Amino acid sequence: MHGYGTGTRAVDPPADQDTPFIDQAEQGTRSIMLVTQKKQYALRAIFELAKQQGEEPVKTASIAEAQSIPLRFLEVIMGQLKRAGLVESKRGFFGGYTLLQPPDQIRVGDIFRLLDQEDNADACMACASKGNCPFLGGCVFMALWDRAQQAMDAVYDQTTIQALLDQEARLTGT
Numbered sequence: 125m126h127g128y129g130t131g132t133r134a135v136d137p138p139a140d141q142d143t144p145f146i147d148q149a150e151q152g153t154r155s156i157m158l159v160t161q162k163k164q165y166a167l168r169a170i171f172e173l174a175k176q177q178g179e180e181p182v183k184t185a186s187i188a189e190a191q192s193i194p195l196r197f198l199e200v201i202m203g204q205l206k207r208a209g210l211v212e213s214k215r216g217f218f219g220g221y222t223l224l225q226p227p228d229q230i231r232v233g234d235i236f237r238l239l240d241q242e243d244n245a246d247a248c249m250a251c252a253s254k255g256n257c258p259f260l261g262g263c264v265f266m267a268l269w270d271r272a273q274q275a276m277d278a279v280y281d282q283t284t285i286q287a288l289l290d291q292e293a294r295l296t297g298t
Contacts, residue, residue, distance in 0.1 A: 163236050165193045166201050170235055173211065174227040174285045175292075181213070181220030201239075208238040227289055233280035 168191035176182050184202055188195040202221055205211045210230070211221045223230070257263065292298075 159236075160239075162197070162201060163239055165191075165197055166205060166235055166239055167232060168193060169198060169201060169205070170210065170223070170230065170285055171288055173221055173223045174230075174289055177223055177227065180218060181222050183220040187221070204239060204242045205235075208242060210235070210238060226286070228284050228286035230285045231281050232283045232285070232288075233277055236280055 169187050172187045172191050173182055184195060184198050187193065187202075188198045193201075202211065202213070206213055206221075210224060212224055213219065213221050259266075
């Protein structure tokens with residue numbers, strides 16, 4: 125496990141693994157977030173494409189640099205987002221990626237669910253997989269984990285990429 129209950133992590137998990145991690149908020153331990161590194165990278169990639177929407181297609185190297193995403197993981201993630209119909213790609217010197225929907229119509233929850241479907245995720249917040257859980261059917265914590273997941277999903281579903289763009293504009297004064 126990646127430091128569950130400690131509120132910290134020593135090393136980011138590899139993006140090609142759908143392993144949850146715990147991230148300590150900058151302002152103390154008030155916020156624990158269970159989101160895979162892969163989902164964070166996908167969200168950052170979509171965010172960067174939205175920032176540059178209307179311009180030429182955006183190269184993966186540009187997205188990787190702007191959002192601090194390892195290029196090799198980004199290429200895999202962009203392929204998944206393309207297969208899911210969220211982005212399109214154009215080959216060649218002037219090629220790259222563009223969003224297929226406006227930022228106000230893309231919800232964070234949509235992105236996360238697309239990745240879950242692509243990866244056939246059946247993850248439990250407490251276990252590596254519900255299918256391998258030794259307490260499945262008798263886990264006293266399952267209702268708790270499910271309620272927490274529903275609350276997080278509600279936040280993700282209420283947050284559009286446009287809302288994140290607007291928040292960045294307020295934070296940076298642009």
